Amino acid sequence: MDVWLFLTFAVIAVGCAINLVLQTHPISSALSLVGVMGSLAVLYLLLGGEFIAAVQLIVYAGAIMVLFIFVIMLLNAGAERRPTRRVVALWISLPLLFTFIALAAVLVESQAPRTEVVRFGGFTGGTAAEVGRALFTRYLLPFEITSILILIAILGAVVLARKEI
Amino acid sequence: MNFYVLSLIKTAIVALALLTALAYLQWVERKVLAHIQLRPGPYRVGPHGLLQPVADIIKLMTKEGLMPPGANLFFYLFAPFLAVTICLISIVVIPFGPRVELFGVQTNMGLTDLNIGVLFILAISSLGVYGVALGGWASNSKYSLLGCLRSAAQMISYELPLALALAAPLLLVNTLDLRRIVDAQGGFWFGLFPQWNVFAGPFPQIFSFLIFLIASFAETNRVPFDLPEAESELVAGFHTEYSSLTFAAFFMSEYANIVTVCCVATVLFLGGWQPLWPAAYGSNYVPALVHFAAAAVFFYHGAQALKTRMWDRFSFPVLGFMFLGLGVLFLIPFLQPVLIPLFWFLAKAGLLVFLFIWIRGTLPRFRYDQLMRFAWTFLFPVAVVNLLVTGLLVALTSK
Numbered sequence: 057m058d059v060w061l062f063l064t065f066a067v068i069a070v071g072c073a074i075n076l077v078l079q080t081h082p083i084s085s086a087l088s089l090v091g092v093m094g095s096l097a098v099l100y101l102l103l104g105g106e107f108i109a110a111v112q113l114i115v116y117a118g119a120i121m122v123l124f125i126f127v128i129m130l131l132n133a134g135a136e137r138r139p140t141r142r143v144v145a146l147w148i149s150l151p152l153l154f155t156f157i158a159l160a161a162v163l164v165e166s167q168a169p170r171t172e173v174v175r176f177g178g179f180t181g182g183t184a185a186e187v188g189r190a191l192f193t194r195y196l197l198p199f200e201i202t203s204i205l206i207l208i209a210i211l212g213a214v215v216l217a218r219k220e221i
Numbered sequence: 222m223n224f225y226v227l228s229l230i231k232t233a234i235v236a237l238a239l240l241t242a243l244a245y246l247q248w249v250e251r252k253v254l255a256h257i258q259l260r261p262g263p264y265r266v267g268p269h270g271l272l273q274p275v276a277d278i279i280k281l282m283t284k285e286g287l288m289p290p291g292a293n294l295f296f297y298l299f300a301p302f303l304a305v306t307i308c309l310i311s312i313v314v315i316p317f318g319p320r321v322e323l324f325g326v327q328t329n330m331g332l333t334d335l336n337i338g339v340l341f342i343l344a345i346s347s348l349g350v351y352g353v354a355l356g357g358w359a360s361n362s363k364y365s366l367l368g369c370l371r372s373a374a375q376m377i378s379y380e381l382p383l384a385l386a387l388a389a390p391l392l393l394v395n396t397l398d399l400r401r402i403v404d405a406q407g408g409f410w411f412g413l414f415p416q417w418n419v420f421a422g423p424f425p426q427i428f429s430f431l432i433f434l435i436a437s438f439a440e441t442n443r444v445p446f447d448l449p450e451a452e453s454e455l456v457a458g459f460h461t462e463y464s465s466l467t468f469a470a471f472f473m474s475e476y477a478n479i480v481t482v483c484c485v486a487t488v489l490f491l492g493g494w495q496p497l498w499p500a501a502y503g504s505n506y507v508p509a510l511v512h513f514a515a516a517a518v519f520f521y522h523g524a525q526a527l528k529t530r531m532w533d534r535f536s537f538p539v540l541g542f543m544f545l546g547l548g549v550l551f552l553i554p555f556l557q558p559v560l561i562p563l564f565w566f567l568a569k570a571g572l573l574v575f576l577f578i579w580i581r582g583t584l585p586r587f588r589y590d591q592l593m594r595f596a597w598t599f600l601f602p603v604a605v606v607n608l609l610v611t612g613l614l615v616a617l618t619s620k
Contacts, residue, residue: 081293083293083296083355083358087351087355090351097344106335106336106337107337107340110337110340110341110343110344111340113344113345113347113348114340114343114344114347117344117347117348118343118344118347118348118350118380119347119377119380122347122350122351122354122373122377123377125351125354125373126354126370126373126374126377129354129358129366129369129370130370183336183337184336184337184340184397
């Protein structure tokens with residue numbers, strides 16, 4: 057069951073990612089990215105990271121991508137034109153792509169040997185309570201520093217926007 | 222019993238009940254609005270317009286589905302499908318009642334229980350904006366586009382106070398599992414008054430409840446925040462160009478959203494299926510008495526029917542007998558553990574749905590700048606202060 061779910065959503069994620077690059081219309085690309093994020097959330101869920109799965113949906117799919125789509129709609133961006141020298145690009149890029157995938161496969165194989173089983177389901181470090189405890193005890197300082205960074209970014213955005221008015 | 226068979230049966234029951242309720246919610250809304258405005262409302266199709274939803278469904282199914290020129294066909298058809306799917310998904314984590322045993326089968330009332338039920342609802346509802354935004358954008362119409370931009374901005378803005386208002390009661394119950402949230406609200410003050418989150422110590426969540434309600438009015442695009450479909454400015458907002466079944470899908474998703482929001486409010490703030498006062502003081506007889514009272518009202522009006530509405534002499538007593546039968550069901554001992562929690566849950570959720578309709582009949586619409594200013598300069602700070610005060614009091618009183 058786990059394996060089938062993993063395969064289904066892995067295929068969906070990769071398919072959406074390829075579609076993201078192939079589409080010419082920005083809205084289609086943005087929605088493919090939403091698809092990638094949704095299937096990634098399911099993969100997190102299969103690994104037992106239920107909190108991170110929910111946050112993935114709430115933050116990335118629900119907030120950031122909505123903002124992307126909002127901006128695309130406001131700017132009324134149309135479909136891009138395909139570049140003219142497609143055939144040449146195809147002939148150069150396809151071998152490069154295969155080389156890259158082969159290299160990545162070799163790297164993954166050497167780093168995570170096949171004898172080590174990927175853990176499905178049994179992993180229990182991902183509940184909301186455990187993530188919260190880790191964040192507020194062991195990783196308190198990085199957590200607070202990140203919040204301050206985000207606060208600074210918000211202040212910067214407000215200052216930049218004020219100049220325009 | 223096999224897990225899959227049991228889940229299938231439960232899903233079928235919930236889906237049938239939900240879809241029927243959605244169809245009839247529209248009838249209820251039209252009737253309540255009509256009575257607020259001193260007119261009879263739908264009256265022609267069936268007794269008191271009771272068959273109106275059926276007629277509407279047939280009408281919508283047989284109408285021609287129009288494609289606006291220049292529309293993005295894929296997204297134009299995908300958007301209503303997305304909207305209706307997303308708003309129906311949230312219902313799977315709502316617990317309708319406690320663990321029960323019926324015909325020798327033990328099961329939880331509700332489709333599933335997640336450890337992260339609250340987060341699941343937040344995640345799904347944050348995806349709800351896609352259906353609206355895509356539908357408005359793909360229609361290739363200025364009214365639809367303006368409607369969908371307004372709606373997206375409004376839903377993003379009001380999601381913040383909504384999430385903050387949800388967080389405060391979670392501090393009291395200390396879990397994200399909706400079933401355990403309801404269980405935690407089961408006690409009674411002095412053995413009499415309910416310990417629902419709106420009344421619970423150390424800090425009653427009445428402010429969170431109000432913030433949640435206000436924000437959910439905006440999330441579901443209802444009056445007084447129905448700017449996305451302000452008919453005087455935008456014809457019908459994001460679904461201006463939709464017709465036939467695609468329009469029906471958007472229409473259904475609006476009502477499904479209301480039902481979901483009311484169920485969530487019931488579970489988080491109003492104690493889910495917990496009764497208003499303990500069973501020791503006879504709260505188990507309330508459902509039967511309410512139904513008997515409704516039956517008595519129907520019999521009285523059937524006897525007093527107007528000369529111009531002779532049909533009522535027949536239809537009202539029939540309804541009266543139906544309610545009498547329902548009331549008797551609540552007195553059968555082996556059905557009681559199932560039906561009585563269900564009654565309390567549906568009564569609370571139903572009252573909230575009625576509140577949604579009532580407010581639509583009472584309040585005027587906000588202006589767009591008022592709506593945004595209200596969200597960011599009033600509702601959001603109040604929600605933050607409420608969360609901080611709750612957190613402080615919980616930290617001070619916890620052992």
